[in-house]
Amino acid sequence: MDILWFGVFAVLLLGYFALEGFDIGLGMLLPVLGRSQEGRDRVVAAMAPFVLAGEVWLVAVAGVLFGVYPRAEGEVLFGLYPLVVSLLVSWIVRDAGLWFRRRLDGRAWRAGWDGAICLGSWGLALSWGTALVALADGMSVTPLGLAGGAVVAAALAFHGWTFVSWRLPGQVTGASRGAGALLASACVAAAPAAVLLAGAAPWLLGHTAPADTLNVLSFMILPLAPLMAGGQVWVWRTFGPRGAADRIPSFF
Amino acid sequence: MDVLDLARMQFAVTGSLHFLFVVLTLGLAPLVAIMQTLWTFRGDPVHERMTRFWGQIYVINYALGIVTGLVMEFQFGLSWSGLSHYAGDVFGAPLAIETLGAFFLESTFLGLWIFGWHRLPRGLHLACIWIVTLTAYASAFWIMVANSFLQNPAGTVDRGDHLELVDFGALLANPMLTMALPHVVGAALLTGGSVVMGASAYQLFRRTPEQEFFTKSLRLGVVVASVGVVLAVAFGYAQFGPVGEFQPGKFDDKPLAGLGLGFMIMIGSLLQLVVLFFLLPVIRWLPRWRWAHPVVMLMTPLPFLAAILGWLAREAGRQPWLINGRLTVADAMSPGLTSGMVTTSLIAFTAVLGLLAVVDYVLIARVVRRGPAAVALGAGPGPDRERAAALSL
Numbered sequence: 001m002d003i004l005w006f007g008v009f010a011v012l013l014l015g016y017f018a019l020e021g022f023d024i025g026l027g028m029l030l031p032v033l034g035r036s037q038e039g040r041d042r043v044v045a046a047m048a049p050f051v052l053a054g055e056v057w058l059v060a061v062a063g064v065l066f067g068v069y070p071r072a073e074g075e076v077l078f079g080l081y082p083l084v085v086s087l088l089v090s091w092i093v094r095d096a097g098l099w100f101r102r103r104l105d106g107r108a109w110r111a112g113w114d115g116a117i118c119l120g121s122w123g124l125a126l127s128w129g130t131a132l133v134a135l136a137d138g139m140s141v142t143p144l145g146l147a148g149g150a151v152v153a154a155a156l157a158f159h160g161w162t163f164v165s166w167r168l169p170g171q172v173t174g175a176s177r178g179a180g181a182l183l184a185s186a187c188v189a190a191a192p193a194a195v196l197l198a199g200a201a202p203w204l205l206g207h208t209a210p211a212d213t214l215n216v217l218s219f220m221i222l223p224l225a226p227l228m229a230g231g232q233v234w235v236w237r238t239f240g241p242r243g244a245a246d247r248i249p250s251f252f
Numbered sequence: 253m254d255v256l257d258l259a260r261m262q263f264a265v266t267g268s269l270h271f272l273f274v275v276l277t278l279g280l281a282p283l284v285a286i287m288q289t290l291w292t293f294r295g296d297p298v299h300e301r302m303t304r305f306w307g308q309i310y311v312i313n314y315a316l317g318i319v320t321g322l323v324m325e326f327q328f329g330l331s332w333s334g335l336s337h338y339a340g341d342v343f344g345a346p347l348a349i350e351t352l353g354a355f356f357l358e359s360t361f362l363g364l365w366i367f368g369w370h371r372l373p374r375g376l377h378l379a380c381i382w383i384v385t386l387t388a389y390a391s392a393f394w395i396m397v398a399n400s401f402l403q404n405p406a407g408t409v410d411r412g413d414h415l416e417l418v419d420f421g422a423l424l425a426n427p428m429l430t431m432a433l434p435h436v437v438g439a440a441l442l443t444g445g446s447v448v449m450g451a452s453a454y455q456l457f458r459r460t461p462e463q464e465f466f467t468k469s470l471r472l473g474v475v476v477a478s479v480g481v482v483l484a485v486a487f488g489y490a491q492f493g494p495v496g497e498f499q500p501g502k503f504d505d506k507p508l509a510g511l512g513l514g515f516m517i518m519i520g521s522l523l524q525l526v527v528l529f530f531l532l533p534v535i536r537w538l539p540r541w542r543w544a545h546p547v548v549m550l551m552t553p554l555p556f557l558a559a560i561l562g563w564l565a566r567e568a569g570r571q572p573w574l575i576n577g578r579l580t581v582a583d584a585m586s587p588g589l590t591s592g593m594v595t596t597s598l599i600a601f602t603a604v605l606g607l608l609a610v611v612d613y614v615l616i617a618r619v620v621r622r623g624p625a626a627v628a629l630g631a632g633p634g635p636d637r638e639r640a641a642a643l644s645l
Contacts (some may be wrong), residue, residue, distance in 0.1 A: 034477030059359070060351050062325050070340020074333025077326060085597040089604055091318040096608050098272055099315035102628060103615045151353040178302020213341045216420045220349045224357070232358035238364065238371055245631040251311075251366050 001214045002205055005068045009204070010197055012061045014190040019232075020054035021189035023047050025160020026099075027094055027121025028153065029046040030114055033164065033172050037107055040114050044101065045250035046167045047160075047237035051098060053232055055091070069219055072207040079139035083131040090123025098252045125153040132196050152192050167241055256582055257293040258594040260332040262601065264567075266327065268560050269605050270320035273612075275559045277317045278392055278437070279444020280310040281385040283476060285378075290615065292378045300467055305624040306469070307381075308617055311366060316605075316612045318359075325351070325599055331594065332574070334584035339415040339575055342408050342423070343398055350394035358387035389437070395435060402430035403566070404498040405575050408554075415578065429493035431487055432566075438483025439562065441556040442523065445477025449531075450552030451620040453545035462623055467539040470548075478532045488520060496503035499576060507570035516561040519554050526551065533626045 026033070026047050034040030077084050097116035097151045101109075120167035129152030133145040162177050169176035208214070253261070284307045291299035325347070328335060336344060364372065365380040372380070401408075407422030408415045417423070451469035455462055495502050503510045531538060531548070538544060543591070570576060574584040 024346050049363060049367035052366070053360045056356050056359035059325065060356050062329075063348040063351025063355075066325075066328065066336060066340065067344040069337040070344040073329045073340065074336045074586065077329025078331075078333045078589070081330055081589075081593055081597075084330060085600060088323055088326055089600050091322060092604055092608070095315065095319050096611075098610065099312070103312065104618070107453065165476065200485070209341045209344065212417050213345055216417065217348055221352045224353045225540070228352070228356055228360070228533070231357060235360060235364060238368060246368050249628065249631050251629060 001157065001211060002208045005064070005208065005214055006201065006205060006219070007156050009061070009064045009068060010065060012057055013193055013197060016054075016061055017056035017190040017193050018159075018186035019050070019057055021156045022159045022163035023051050023054055024094075025120045025156035025189070026164060027097075027117045027159065027160075028125060028157050029160055030118045030121075033161075034114075036120055037110060039172070041250070042168065042235070043164060043172060044098070044114075044117070044252055046172070047165055048098070048252035049249050050235060051095075051252070053235040055095070068214065069207045070209055072204060076135065080131050080134055083127050083134065083141070083168075086123060087127035087131065090127060092118045092120070094120025094124060098121075102250070102252065122153070125149065125156050128152050129192070132192050136196050136199060147159055148192070155189050155192065159185040161185075169241065253591075255589055255591045255594055258591055258598060259585055259589060260401070261583065261598070262331065262594055262598040263327060264564075265598070265602055266320060266323045266605065267567075268563065269609055270317065270324050271559060272556055272609070273317040273320060274392075275440050275443045275556065276313050276447060277310065278388055278440035278630055279442070279480070280306060280313070280447065281381075281388050281444075281446060282441070283444055284310050285381045285385045285470065286472075288378050288381050292374055298468065300630075301465060301624045301627075302469060304627045304630040305465075305619075306605075308619055308627045308629040309451075309492050311362075311626045312612060312615050312619065316609055319608065320605055321355075323605070330597070331586055331589060332584045333586040335574060335579065338413070338584070339405070339408075340431055342405070342415050342417045343401060343575075345417065345420075346394045346398040346401070346423070350391050350398075354387045354390040354394060356548055358384055358391065362564050363389070366629065370632045372566055384531070392440075393433060394437060396429055397423060397426070399566075400426045400432060402573075402575050403428040403570060404494070405578055406421075410578065415575075428491075428498060429512060431491045431494055434483050435487035435491060435562075436478045438485075438487060439555065439559050441480030442477050443525075443559065445473045446482055446523075446555045448473030448553050450549050451538075453548035454620060455623060456539055457542060457545035457549070459542075460623055463539075465624055470539050472536055474509075474527070474531050474535050474538065476574070477523075477527050480526050481520070488517070492536060499569065503565070506569055506571065507566045509571075512561040512563075512565035512568060516558045516565060519558040519561070522550065523554055523558070532632050 024042055030040055030043060034043045062073075066078070093116050095114040097118075101113035101117070104110075126146075126149035129149030130145040132152065133148030134141050137144065161173055162182055165173045165175040165177040166179065166182045176193060180252060284303060287299050287306060291303055328347075361380045361383040365377065365384060368377050368380060375388070378514075400406075401423060404426055405415065406426040406428075407417060407419035408466040409418050448469055452466040452473060455466040456470065460466075503513055526547070534541070534544075538548075572580050572582065574581045
């Protein structure tokens, strides 16, 4: 049971970087890939249907951390207090930009929220990179951590670039990428977290909640796993490149 | 203020903001689902327009529910690591089940619903909003399970330095949960119904061309608010039993809890009187009685105020305990937390979330003012639709 729940935790954390990483990367690249308002609209519309299904993986990571590794949860989140706060504020600013950018007329309004998306995405990437290095390094923020931020930012930007070349081939980056390339860039985005997870596995397993708690979680969650996976697959089937040529206005 | 007060203040501010938005999310979700069900099975275009208009308000409100919720989830680890250290084996379970078994599905299917207009088959699109509604209520259930455990740690045994979960059933059958959950659900329906009533009354009062649309909406709002106020008031009083048993001194010498309770009861009684004994009996004529519409509009903020007061009563009345009788709030605070840390994050969260909350309410008010013709949600392809959508983009 310990191993099963470690597997769930690993899938959720790596899934977050694979499925939400490109949204963050595209947010970072927004001013570059969309030099005009129409260009930015196209980039945001390309990622918009995936955001809600992607960011929720991190909510689930935090939930599993609390339920399965309660003693690690406090240690990790409190140990990284400033980084967790900057991650949350960045996440909030990015999400607000997405939800609000099309809610009023006016170019200044939309350009302002596009700036929030970009700023929030950079904050997310740099906070994550610094946090991953700090976790590997005994919870201390060092210059090396900032280098980690740059590595994660580059990986997510690459993933975002590949995603939009897959979703809107030839239209935004000028390049066309297939599903294989997208899978490869997802692996790149998830690689830093995978390295940390491999190193932290023994420590995490040592903090696992007792069997009674895990039994309750398994009993309540595992029957829902097919619906959870089904919803995710449905999102990708519905909003993939084949649906991209339509003229339905985007909500974000 | 010392560091403990600051950490409590941070939780209270972010928690209150979160509750303001989720209480409306919970109230509006079933209304939108019912409207879309009527549209799917009867095919009347007014129900499609109602789904999109009230759905747009629901979705704009939802944005703040998400971002405030993120802060809530991570805050336990940031400021209250003593809680997960002592009771994480118990308290973590309902929260983990909430994120995985409820919110994960809610967020995924909400994305499918928002972006799936004109892409998904009608029946499956309808299924999405029902899954979103059911999982929203499942979320409320698990959060209330966790909260009720703090009020009365049922089903657990103290093993010296930590609590152990011995009876999961007792955690779910907690008397502090069984009476409080229907109360919260009632408060949410009352809030959703009141917003629909208030916005409809505003449009009818202005005599806009959307008479049929807002006549139907106003009546639906009155019915839902009536159901809500009955549940909220009845299960409000029903809680005095378990509270007297498990938290006998809950409202003694605690001004905040006592005031919260007193004013909440006052607002609840007033709303019950107006909704059940005035609005509901005259529901047939109410849409045409222009003089009554300002009264309905003025009622709109009251359920929100009552929700915050009720939450204050429940949580302030638990002090000084975090887990009643087991762990104090002071002992649960993360060891090593400093005033500087909490002050910085308190200012950051309050400034960002406070600003976004104001923007969110202004955007909702704007949707209400502009009416159903300018709704972006569910706008389809084609020049007419495109133009209508572009107006509100």
